[in-house]
Amino acid sequence: MLNVLAVLVLLGSGTVAGVLFAVAVSTVPALAAMPPDRYVYTHTLLGRNWDPTMPLIVLGTTLLDIVLAVWAPGALDRTLIICATVCLAGVSLVSHLRNVPINKRVHRTDPDAVPPGWEDPRPVWRRWHLLRTALAMVALAANSVALTLIF
Structure with a gap:
């Protein structure tokens, strides 16, 4: 059973770290380069x-x-x-308390009528995203080292 848990934990923490890292290095810079109307439209589609x-x-x-x-x-x-x-709990908290409220605010904005x-919100969203990305990377590293020591 420990082997199955180990695989699932590495798969999960690797997926979280990988997705957040990919968003940080690719999606965030692309969204930052867009004018507000395209950003709102694209952000809504991506989310x-x-x-x-x-x-x-x-x-x-x-x-x-746990x-x-x-x-x-x-x-x-x-x-x-x-x-x-x-660290994974931190990813969840940052997401739900910081990034998600910003996402909801962006989704309420009409891309054809940006006032x-x-x-x-992009600079603030980016900072919170980078924090949760760092937390996810630490979680993956900690899980990897722990499981290397166990096995």
Whole structure:
């Protein structure tokens, strides 16, 4: 059972880190280069399929990490897995408390009628996204090292 958990945790944390990294290095710069109307339109299209897929992967991997921490044979393994769990919980919190509210605000904006003086959310959204990307990368590294030590 430990082997199955290990595979699922690495698959989940790797997917989260990979998706967030890809968004950070490709999607965010592309969106930043767009005029506001194209940004609003494109952001709305890109955001359609993230929910519930990514929250399920993040929260599911967090739960699997909790189970793995209980079953970890050594103190260092357990500590690293707990670190990964906290980082994945941080990804979820940043997403739900910071990025999602910004997304909802953008989705309420009509791309054909972006008001003058519109407050561009891209710089703030980017900072929060980079934080959750860093948390996801630390989670993947902690899980990888812990599972390398276990096996």
